[in-house]
Amino acid sequence: xxxxxxxxxxxxxxxxxxxxxxxxxxxxxxxxxxxxxxxxxxxxxxxxxxxxxxxxxxxxxxxxxxxxxxxxxxxxxxxxxxxxxxxxxxxxxxxxxxxxxxxxxxxxxxxxxxxxxxxxxxxxxxxxxxxxxxxxxxxxxxxxxxxxxxxxxxxxxxxxxxxxxxxxxxxxxxxxxxxxxxxxxxxxxxxxxxxxxxxxxxxxxxxxxxxxxxxxxxxxxxxxxxxxxxxxxxxxxxxxxxxxxxxxxxxxxxxxxxxxxxxxxxxxxxxxxxxxxxxxxxxxxxxxxxxxxxxxxxxxxxxxxxxxxxxxxxxxxxxxxxxxxxxxxxxxxxxxxxxxxxxxxxxxxxxxxxxxxxxxxxxxxxxxxxxxxxxxxxxxxxxxxxxxxxxxxxxxxxxxxxxxxxxxxxxxxxxxxxxxxxxxxxxxxxxxxxxxxxxxxxxxxxxxxxxxxxxxxxxxxxxxxxxxxxxxxxxxxxxxxxxxxxxxxxxxxxxxxxxxxxxxxxxxxxxxxxxxxxxxxxxxxxxxxxxxxxxxxxxxxxxxxxxxxxxxxxxxxxxxxxxxxxxxxxxxxxxxxxxxxxxxxxxxxxxxxxxxxxxxxxxxxxxxxxxxxxxxxxxxxxxxxxxxxxxxxxxxxxxxxxxxxxxxxxxxxxxxxxxxxxxxxxxxxxxxxxxxxxxxxxxxxxxxxxxxxxxxxxxxxxxxxxxxxxxxxxxxxxxxxxxxxxxxxxxxxxxxxxxxxxxxxxxxxxxxxxxxxxxxxxxxxxxxxxxxxxxxxxxxxxxxxxxxxxxxxxxxxxxxxxxxxx
Numbered sequence: 001x002x003x004x005x006x007x008x009x010x011x012x013x014x015x016x017x018x019x020x021x022x023x024x025x026x027x028x029x030x031x032x033x034x035x036x037x038x039x040x041x042x043x044x045x046x047x048x049x050x051x052x053x054x055x056x057x058x059x060x061x062x063x064x065x066x067x068x069x070x071x072x073x074x075x076x077x078x079x080x081x082x083x084x085x086x087x088x089x090x091x092x093x094x095x096x097x098x099x100x101x102x103x104x105x106x107x108x109x110x111x112x113x114x115x116x117x118x119x120x121x122x123x124x125x126x127x128x129x130x131x132x133x134x135x136x137x138x139x140x141x142x143x144x145x146x147x148x149x150x151x152x153x154x155x156x157x158x159x160x161x162x163x164x165x166x167x168x169x170x171x172x173x174x175x176x177x178x179x180x181x182x183x184x185x186x187x188x189x190x191x192x193x194x195x196x197x198x199x200x201x202x203x204x205x206x207x208x209x210x211x212x213x214x215x216x217x218x219x220x221x222x223x224x225x226x227x228x229x230x231x232x233x234x235x236x237x238x239x240x241x242x243x244x245x246x247x248x249x250x251x252x253x254x255x256x257x258x259x260x261x262x263x264x265x266x267x268x269x270x271x272x273x274x275x276x277x278x279x280x281x282x283x284x285x286x287x288x289x290x291x292x293x294x295x296x297x298x299x300x301x302x303x304x305x306x307x308x309x310x311x312x313x314x315x316x317x318x319x320x321x322x323x324x325x326x327x328x329x330x331x332x333x334x335x336x337x338x339x340x341x342x343x344x345x346x347x348x349x350x351x352x353x354x355x356x357x358x359x360x361x362x363x364x365x366x367x368x369x370x371x372x373x374x375x376x377x378x379x380x381x382x383x384x385x386x387x388x389x390x391x392x393x394x395x396x397x398x399x400x401x402x403x404x405x406x407x408x409x410x411x412x413x414x415x416x417x418x419x420x421x422x423x424x425x426x427x428x429x430x431x432x433x434x435x436x437x438x439x440x441x442x443x444x445x446x447x448x449x450x451x452x453x454x455x456x457x458x459x460x461x462x463x464x465x466x467x468x469x470x471x472x473x474x475x476x477x478x479x480x481x482x483x484x485x486x487x488x489x490x491x492x493x494x495x496x497x498x499x500x501x502x503x504x505x506x507x508x509x510x511x512x513x514x515x516x517x518x519x520x521x522x523x524x525x526x527x528x529x530x531x532x533x534x535x536x537x538x539x540x541x542x543x544x545x546x547x548x549x550x551x552x553x554x555x556x557x558x559x560x561x562x563x564x565x566x567x568x569x570x571x572x573x574x575x576x577x578x579x580x581x582x583x584x585x586x587x588x589x590x591x592x593x594x595x596x597x598x599x600x601x602x603x604x605x606x607x608x609x610x611x612x613x614x615x616x617x618x619x620x621x622x623x624x625x626x627x628x629x630x631x632x633x634x635x636x637x638x639x640x641x642x643x644x645x646x647x648x649x650x651x652x653x654x655x656x657x658x659x660x661x662x663x664x665x666x667x668x669x670x671x672x673x674x675x676x677x678x679x680x681x682x683x684x685x686x687x688x689x690x691x692x693x694x695x696x697x698x699x700x701x702x703x704x705x706x707x708x709x710x711x712x713x714x715x716x717x718x719x720x721x722x723x724x725x726x727x728x729x730x731x732x733x734x735x736x737x738x739x740x741x742x743x744x745x746x747x748x749x750x751x752x753x754x755x756x757x758x759x760x761x762x763x764x765x766x767x768x769x770x771x772x773x774x775x776x777x778x779x780x781x782x783x784x785x786x787x788x789x790x791x792x793x794x795x796x797x798x799x800x801x802x803x804x805x806x
Contacts, residue, residue, distance in 0.1 A: 054252060079160075259444065282590070285587075299713075304422050348398055430602055452563050458560050471759075475524070478766045480773075577601075578629075655714055667704065676691040689709045741753055
């Protein structure tokens with residue numbers, strides 16, 4: 001007998017000894033379960049506009065942590081019924097439950113009941129790997145007992161309900177209720193609570209969206225368990241079982257199309273807080289105005305499509321053989337086509353000279369009249385029409401993958417994804433807040449943010465900064481500039497010309513900027529001096545490293561982004577203050593605590609533009625740090641006046657369509673029309689529009705800044721300024737009125753003279769530090785009509801030394 005008992009006893013002793021050794025070795029190495037009190041559940045980064053529109057979220061997991069006190073009893077009961085009915089009775093290891101699960105498995109051959117408690121699942125999810133080994137199971141048991149000794153039952157249950165996975169990227173019961181039913185926890189019915197409780201066991205197979213029948217069976221089983229445990233009565237069980245399930249995905253749709261701005265937020269959060277911040281539940285409020293952002297996006301897309309249409313049809317995106325394709329095949333094909341906003345893909349199924357039929361998917365066929373695709377007959381490259389005119393039926397063929405755009409009246413027209421790129425940014429000149437930012441036709445088709453990351457030559461849009469430096473050195477709007485061949489003082493091989501290849505001779509500064517005369521601008525920069533001009537221009541926030549060292553700087557050959565150019569123009573728009581563009585207004589953590597709130601430096605709010613009875617424009621009235629005033633307000637006023645001339649009589653006349661006297665701006669076009677710019681402002685908006693090809697291809701003749709970019713700018717500003725009063729700008733102190741001769745720039749008493757506002761200290765030298773003098777036309781010339789610009793006799797001034805004597 002003793003022999004028979006010896007072996008088992010020895011094994012038992014060895015087992016207990018081994019267990020003791022395992023516990024003594026493992027226990028000191030176990031993680032500190034007290035850290036569970038400080039668990040930070042992973043939530044996505046959410047981005048919103050200034051007025052609360054949802055712009056997007058970043059981070060894989062959808063989660064909404066919730067306190068146990070905010071979880072209704074019926075929800076808790078549903079999970080206890082299916083996962084751990086003795087949760088509040090055991091100490092983490094439920095021997096009764098494990099035995100019941102074993103008996104059920106032996107009887108049915110199926111694992112209908114689990115042996116793991118909720119406490120064990122919490123331990124496993126937070127501390128252990130998914131591997132199934134004897135050692136890991138023992139570690140799990142030890143840790144579970146430790147967790148039970150450290151945390152209360154409610155704390156453990158709260159961790160569990162906030163951590164478990166429900167499929168479709170939803171973690172936690174609150175996120176699951178919102179995802180599947182679009183409800184808060186307190187709105188769930190008994191049937192819905194039971195349905196959600198059945199998902200975590202197998203999120204893919206028990207999912208009510210993916211596998212509704214199996215999920216329904218699981219729900220009804222849980223309802224039965226809830227009845228057995230006394231959580232619900234028979235009537236509730238039967239009613240809930242007979243209730244059809246209405247689960248569907250209720251993902252929060254993006255309310256505002258602002259992918260480029262949202263991505264800027266993501267990158268900035270990562271830069272400051274690290275990669276883990278993307279899953280820390282931060283809520284970021286931007287400076288973006290949802291109405292302005294939508295209008296900016298619409299204006300850019302419209303302009304790019306119009307340019308594309310002006311240059312003809314490039315051909316289909318792809319061509320497929322429809323002969324062996326069923327409708328389902330075509331549906332599958334169209335479903336995989338890259339989406340593009342406002343441009344729906346379709347397959348051409350029939351073509352004639354007068355019409356074409358396009359299959360749009362899901363059984364929808366669209367018939368287009370010939371007038372809606374007649375523009376496809378030709379294609380023009382950057383410089384000229386290419387090829388002979390062709391029939392529409394020759395340009396389009398059966399099997400072509402095309403894009404259609406729905407018109408306002410509901411009809412469709414042939415379109416295409418623009419090959420040309422664009423950018424538009426609009427900011428508040430009072431503090432630099434970015435109100436709208438678009439970096440391309442669509443963030444889904446191109447992630448490159450041209451509004452911020454692009455560096456392109458601004459062309460003549462840069463000239464106002466050169467002219468401002470001259471005003472600072474003693475030139476006035478009446479000063480004459482030399483619109484003639486530049487005399488280079490170096491061996492530089494450069495032969496700049498005006499766009500029209502003509503020279504106008506002496507020309508007033510106002511007229512030179514309005515007509516964007518290149519030679520006049522270069523000669524002016526040469527007179528001011530490169531070092532003085534560069535030093536002054538740096539006040540606008542421009543990096544001198546990006547500026548060329550030569551006279552070509554006058555033509556905008558440096559490289560800038562649209563946002564940086566807007567930063568410079570804001571100095572003119574707000575009366576001389578340098579404000580820095582910003583786009584994040586506030587950052588909150590998952591609990592609503594404010595981590596960051598912007599306090600930007602602001603311009604003077606009550607000493608510049610006025611708007612009717614309201615006085616100063618209201619956009620900059622908020623308190624804050626005063627921005628540095630970097631230029632004389634008189635210079636800002638004079639540049640604004642010169643830029644108004646650009647709109648009224650110069651290269652920006654298309655802006656007159658807005659019929660507003662308070663808008664100003666400057667066109668910009670680079671060599672061979674590779675970049676088209678319009679940079680302008682009003683009291684509350686500095687807006688920069690750009691169009692060009694990413695590969696620096698030519699836009700083509702007639703696509704200068706006064707057309708391609710200005711069209712985009714006008715479309716945006718027309719909507720942005722709707723219902724806004726006209727802003728008035730009063731001259732600052734220190735400017736005096738002087739009537740000047742429009743040809744000679746000198747003071748005159750003639751009624752034909754032009755009134756200019758001149759710096760008071762330059763009253764006696766309005767032609768500037770290097771005056772150019774033009775002789776008045778003779779009386780005989782006047783009688784013969786010689787006063788016209790084309791026939792006027794021009795006499796250059798005497799040398800400067802002689803001029804100074806008089």
